[in-house]
Amino acid sequence: MRTLVLAAGLSLSACVGPREAVMLPAAPFVVVLGTAQDGGLPQLACRGENCRRAREEPGFRRLVTSLLLVDPRSGQRWLFDATPDLPEQLERSEAVAPRAPAVGRPALFDGVFLTHAHVGHYSGLLQLGREAYGSEAQLVHASPRMTAFLAENGPWGLLIEAGHLRVEPMAPGEVVELAPDLRVRALAVPHRDEYSDTLAFVIDGPRRSCLYLPDVDKWAKLEPPIEALLAEVDLALVDGSFFSAGELPGRSMEEIPHPFVVESLERFAPLPASERAKLIFTHLNHSNPACDPGGPEAVQVRAAGCRVASEGLLLEL
Numbered sequence: 001m002r003t004l005v006l007a008a009g010l011s012l013s014a015c016v017g018p019r020e021a022v023m024l025p026a027a028p029f030v031v032v033l034g035t036a037q038d039g040g041l042p043q044l045a046c047r048g049e050n051c052r053r054a055r056e057e058p059g060f061r062r063l064v065t066s067l068l069l070v071d072p073r074s075g076q077r078w079l080f081d082a083t084p085d086l087p088e089q090l091e092r093s094e095a096v097a098p099r100a101p102a103v104g105r106p107a108l109f110d111g112v113f114l115t116h117a118h119v120g121h122y123s124g125l126l127q128l129g130r131e132a133y134g135s136e137a138q139l140v141h142a143s144p145r146m147t148a149f150l151a152e153n154g155p156w157g158l159l160i161e162a163g164h165l166r167v168e169p170m171a172p173g174e175v176v177e178l179a180p181d182l183r184v185r186a187l188a189v190p191h192r193d194e195y196s197d198t199l200a201f202v203i204d205g206p207r208r209s210c211l212y213l214p215d216v217d218k219w220a221k222l223e224p225p226i227e228a229l230l231a232e233v234d235l236a237l238v239d240g241s242f243f244s245a246g247e248l249p250g251r252s253m254e255e256i257p258h259p260f261v262v263e264s265l266e267r268f269a270p271l272p273a274s275e276r277a278k279l280i281f282t283h284l285n286h287s288n289p290a291c292d293p294g295g296p297e298a299v300q301v302r303a304a305g306c307r308v309a310s311e312g313l314l315l316e317l
Helices: 049-056 086-096 119-128 144-152 156-161 226-232 261-268 296-303
Strands: 003-005 029-034 066-071 076-080 111-113 138-142 165-169 175-179 182-189 198-204 209-213 235-239 279-282 313-316
Touching: 029 086, 066 086, 066 175, 076 086, 086 119, 119 138, 119 156, 138 144, 144 156, 144 165, 156 165, 209 226, 226 235, 261 279, 261 296
Parallel strands: 076 111, 111 138, 138 165, 209 235, 235 279
Antiparallel strands: 003 313, 029 066, 029 313, 066 076, 175 182, 182 198, 198 209
């Protein structure tokens, strides 16, 4: 398995030159477009150390968690989660999967896969409406409950009525075939489901497979167990929202349940090194000290045989 970091914490468009200079794979691959929890880094009104540093050092910024799947053979690209940072993430997408200039306002992606209805995962769809890009029928895959939520509530319903979005339901267990050797499978995930249920996705490529699971309440609630899912894939981008308890003074962590990274490392410790090497933590909250790749928490993750996701990380499938 070959990985390539195209850029870490900086816009790919600012760091990457012409397509041939990057030596992109000829086979399908995914690129990490963002690694932060829904509010990004820095986060609104935050005066913590991570946010202070992110304001002073552009390279320390983190965009909201998102993933791009690219098939260079067909020139197609698919987005996983439409975040508030969609405009910048589109630029990053163009750096690795450029589209030829087109007449009109064609869909920007060959499909968008949504995990759930929390602000960081679908609010970027607003950029496709008449106030901004005014897209022509962008295909969106979402759970049946998420599909109904979008259709029945504004402003999302207006995007559908005006033809900017075409939403197709994708139930857990359902597979969308993108090419004969490239497909996406939906998995049900326990999470805070106020408006929609929550999905994770397994991307099966010609040689490798990748799990994209940015949100889960706790590993003990997941069925099948995370260890079983790991055994089925070669790579796993998983929930790393909080490193440990007490990161958010004044807020109850029980109201925003996620597996702490320290809990995950303890749970995965008995696994073989080859299984732990699959794990890449993403969706880091602005308070998470593992946001600092040189800090002791990130070192602890690496010592456990796992990784913290970096933006621009390219993973071949």
